[in-house]
Amino acid sequence: MRIRPLPLIFLACCLLLASAVTPASPVAAQESGRRIVAIGDVHGAHDALVDVLGETGLVDDGLAWSGGDSVLVQTGDLLDGGSEVRRVLDLMMRLQGEARAAGGDVIVLLGDHEVLNILGELRDVSPETFATFADEEQTELLRAAFQEFVQAYLRMEQGYGQANRSKKEELRDQWVESQVPGRVEYLRAMGPNGVYGKWLRTLPVTAIVDGVLFTHAGLTPQLAAWNPADINQRLTDEIATLDASRAHLFSVGLITTFGDISELVRGVTNDARGLDWFEAPREMVNKPPALPTDWDSLDRFGRSEPVLRINGWFMLAPRGPIWSQGFAESPEGMLEATLPGLLEATGTTAVVAGHVPTEDGAIRARAGSKLFLIDTGMAQGGKASALVIAGGAVEAVYADGSRQAMSAQ
Numbered sequence: 262m263r264i265r266p267l268p269l270i271f272l273a274c275c276l277l278l279a280s281a282v283t284p285a286s287p288v289a290a291q292e293s294g295r296r297i298v299a300i301g302d303v304h305g306a307h308d309a310l311v312d313v314l315g316e317t318g319l320v321d322d323g324l325a326w327s328g329g330d331s332v333l334v335q336t337g338d339l340l341d342g343g344s345e346v347r348r349v350l351d352l353m354m355r356l357q358g359e360a361r362a363a364g365g366d367v368i369v370l371l372g373d374h375e376v377l378n379i380l381g382e383l384r385d386v387s388p389e390t391f392a393t394f395a396d397e398e399q400t401e402l403l404r405a406a407f408q409e410f411v412q413a414y415l416r417m418e419q420g421y422g423q424a425n426r427s428k429k430e431e432l433r434d435q436w437v438e439s440q441v442p443g444r445v446e447y448l449r450a451m452g453p454n455g456v457y458g459k460w461l462r463t464l465p466v467t468a469i470v471d472g473v474l475f476t477h478a479g480l481t482p483q484l485a486a487w488n489p490a491d492i493n494q495r496l497t498d499e500i501a502t503l504d505a506s507r508a509h510l511f512s513v514g515l516i517t518t519f520g521d522i523s524e525l526v527r528g529v530t531n532d533a534r535g536l537d538w539f540e541a542p543r544e545m546v547n548k549p550p551a552l553p554t555d556w557d558s559l560d561r562f563g564r565s566e567p568v569l570r571i572n573g574w575f576m577l578a579p580r581g582p583i584w585s586q587g588f589a590e591s592p593e594g595m596l597e598a599t600l601p602g603l604l605e606a607t608g609t610t611a612v613v614a615g616h617v618p619t620e621d622g623a624i625r626a627r628a629g630s631k632l633f634l635i636d637t638g639m640a641q642g643g644k645a646s647a648l649v650i651a652g653g654a655v656e657a658v659y660a661d662g663s664r665q666a667m668s669a670q
Contacts, residue, residue: 294472296328297471298332298649300334301338302616302639304342304640305339319333328365329364332360332366334475335353335368335369337372338477339372344389346390368465368470369464370475379500380503381448381524381525392442409517410436413524448520452518452519453508467480473610473611473613477616479582481581502552506567506568510525516528529568584616586616589614589634590617601631622642630667635647644659
């Protein structure tokens with residue numbers, strides 16, 4: 262989905278690596294491999310996702326895996342947008358286990374919306390989505406959560422400290438009443454110990470299947486020295502550092518277990534008095550700031566400093582693998598000249614990406630059918646679709662039953 266990254270970074274579009282010639286057939290390395298089905302951004306569109314899974318034969322009428330040894334690659338952005346995010350997550354998590362048991366696989370990539378939710382940036386989460394997470398005993402849950410709020414926000418307030426028990430209970434009930442139903446539960450579910458958060462933290466950013474490179478957004482020239490495994494590990498390390506920082510801030514009473522990005526910024530800033538957020542240097546995307554390797558040995562300034570430099574991390578870099586729009590927006594001539602370098606560097610024959618919805622809601626081939634853009638806006642009025650790669654052929658399959666052999670456009 263095309264949105265701007267967080268305010269502390271600037272959106273840019275650019276692209277790729279330069280170099281030599283790729284094999285003549287964009288899927289030549291896949292001819293003897295398994296059937297690959299790739300689906301782009303979902304954004305909570307559960308029913309549309311189910312339709313295209315059924316049309317491609319990956320699920321039966323009971324939504325159980327029926328794809329055998331096929332490989333489903335979903336290129337990220339399951340979250341935000343529609344109101345059925347929870348059903349989408351439950352479905353994909355279950356199918357992943359069923360597919361692997363049957364000799365197939367379900368590979369889900371991290372998209373920018375997964376990263377935003379891990380960060381606690383909830384600007385695109387709808388009230389309807391929050392409501393699906395609301396606990397049946399929400400009042401009691403929120404009353405307990407209020408004690409964390411007191412610890413992080415009110416314990417040093419003179420007025421609260423001097424209030425009697427009745428007044429404190431009144432303030433608690435006012436706070437409980439003001440909460441969006443399901444928001445606290447949602448944040449905890451997406452956290453490192455939450456059922457969905459744990460799963461999201463296992464997902465890669467890029468994947469190579471039978472010689473085809475899959476990524477959520479794009480890969481730029483600055484990443485020439487990074488192979489896909491290195492990129493995946495860097496994002497894993499960034500998320501682990503973020504989680505460790507949050508755990509530290511909670512342990513010293515500066516944030517809650519259900520805080521959003523604004524609470525994280527406040528907590529880090531308060532914890533690192535004397536460090537200047539605004540003077541943290543911006544790093545090039547190919548040279549992100551170092552992450553700590555021995556967390557326990559750091560003092561509290563050392564634990565806060567990496568997060569103060571988060572604008573240089575891959576997860577927020579405008580030209581990084583989560584946010585780049587170059588595959589969709591670069592001129593055709595530039596793609597044809599530079600894409601071979603990416604393919605040679607990664608040992609692949611074609612690239613499949615999502616992130617930017619195609620204008621006509623159809624899967625698009627570029628650069629001589631070496632690049633396929635598969636975000637067809639299924640939650641935004643586009644078409645529910647899948648790219649099917651099998652036997653050396655590439656076909657766009659739509660939920661309405663239509664099919665199209667793919668060639669460059």
